[in-house]
Amino acid sequence: MLLRLNVLVIVLRALVTGTYAVGMGVQLPFLCIKRICSMHLQPPPKENTMSTTITVNAIDLLKADHREAEALFKQYEKAKKAGKTSEKRDIARKVCAALLIHMEIEENIFYPSARKATGDDDKLNEAEVEHAGAKSLITQLDKMEADDPMFDAKIKVLSEQIEHHVEEEEKELFPEVKKSKADLDDIGEQLEKAKARLKAARGID
Ligand SMILES: [Fe+2]
Numbered sequence: 400m401l402l403r404l405n406v407l408v409i410v411l412r413a414l415v416t417g418t419y420a421v422g423m424g425v426q427l428p429f430l431c432i433k434r435i436c437s438m439h440l441q442p443p444p445k446e447n448t449m450s451t452t453i454t455v456n457a458i459d460l461l462k463a464d465h466r467e468a469e470a471l472f473k474q475y476e477k478a479k480k481a482g483k484t485s486e487k488r489d490i491a492r493k494v495c496a497a498l499l500i501h502m503e504i505e506e507n508i509f510y511p512s513a514r515k516a517t518g519d520d521d522k523l524n525e526a527e528v529e530h531a532g533a534k535s536l537i538t539q540l541d542k543m544e545a546d547d548p549m550f551d552a553k554i555k556v557l558s559e560q561i562e563h564h565v566e567e568e569e570k571e572l573f574p575e576v577k578k579s580k581a582d583l584d585d586i587g588e589q590l591e592k593a594k595a596r597l598k599a600a601r602g603i604d
């Protein structure tokens with residue numbers, strides 16, 4: 400009877416403090432009750448009502464793509480020197496997919512806007528012909544194995560063509576578009592959306 404009374408006292412204390420009943424095998428449930436109670440007493444987390452809009456400048460986006468392609472071509476060279484054929488194949492696939500997406504968003508969005516804003520048809524026609532040359536090499540690479548004796552040569556020529564094309568875009572076309580009245584933030588948003596759509600369609604992260 401006395402033992403039952405002691406147990407009752409311990410249980411009541413535990414309900415009040417949530418820390419008693421040590422050694423009675425009931426400490427954990429009471430601690431849980433205490434934690435649940437304290438959870439309900441805490442104020443709900445504040446909702447973040449601030450919405451953030453990040454604008455992407457068209458030229459910044461395209462330049463970032465250029466740097467990505469350059470980095471991938473460098474990685475390819477390293478894999479080639481190390482004789483890592485499967486790594487070469489993976490990098491080649493990556494850079495070709497990235498270039499195809501880049502060229503598509505330029506041709507569908509950036510070049511038409513640049514043509515309208517600058518009226519420089521010669522430069523933009525030349526850029527499109529250079530894209531066609533790069534696409535032709537990418538189509539050839541797509542049908543080849545990475546251990547094909549011509550694979551490295553085609554990647555090398557593709558990297559050189561892209562290097563030349565990027566230099567013309569960044570030193571001539573982009574500054575011309577910057578000087579024009581083109582809305583680079585609006586074009587940037589369009590480019591970003593199109594790029595995300597194309598990447599998702601190709602299963603690229
Ligand atoms: Fe470009």
Ligand SMILES: [Fe+2]
Nearest residue numbers: 505526564568
């Ligand atoms: Fe281009």
